[in-house]
Amino acid sequence: MALSGQGLTPPAFVRLAAHPLRWRLLTALADSDYRVRELATRVDQPQNLVSYHLRLLRDGGLVTATRSSFDGRDSYYHLDLERCTDALIDSGAALRTKAAPSFPSADQQQARRIAVLFVCTGNSARSPIAEALLRHHTAGRVSVTSAGSRPRARLHPNTVRVLREAFDIDISGQRPRHLDTLAGQTFDHVITLCDKAREDCPEFPHHPRQAHWSIPEPAMAGDTDQAGYPAFQRTAADIATRIRHLLPVLAATNRKEGPP
Structure with missing residues (x-):
């Protein structure tokens, strides 16, 4: 009997994600932002083939690309997890569940908490925002630190402002720190x-799980509040979304880790 009627055409997300190579690209990008040549290495496929499938994912709105601020000839690809989960919650949950993460209570905490380090160049905007938001969401159940490869003398004023206004978090007393101060941790x-x-990020002992979030420097948007502050708002919103999807990963790590 022939199939007919509405609802029989798979959603666009399913059609895109069902291809084995595209699914491998999506799952890789669920962990970190990557350049195309890095993705080609991870999936062990020719770069031109990977580029073709990335273009389809971009056209479908599931993946975005931004120019590298380190080398303008490169682009970093980023998976829009919000769009994935909104488009098809069951399939999106296979990439990263949106269920509330389960961390131990204060009385159940293990001897060593999961430790997370956020790194940017100046440690004045992006990494302090990530540190503050993750600490806020985990209420001390995760050890969170941020540092910079070339830290500035102080936090950018708009970093303090956006955390206070958007999230009611006060980090006005915090100062940037250098990566060198974390040696051995x-x-x-x-x-x-x-x-x-x-x-610039150095190697750390014990081989931590490493990921990259390619986020533009908001301080480069402009010197005036009219030009500059909206960039900080966008940056904070982007980081907040990424933090929300990081929480289940940390909760899974916590369940796997036993006391040292």
């Missing part, structure tokens, strides 16, 4: 938030 996750910091 152990981290479970190291996340770089700018392209230059990714190139």
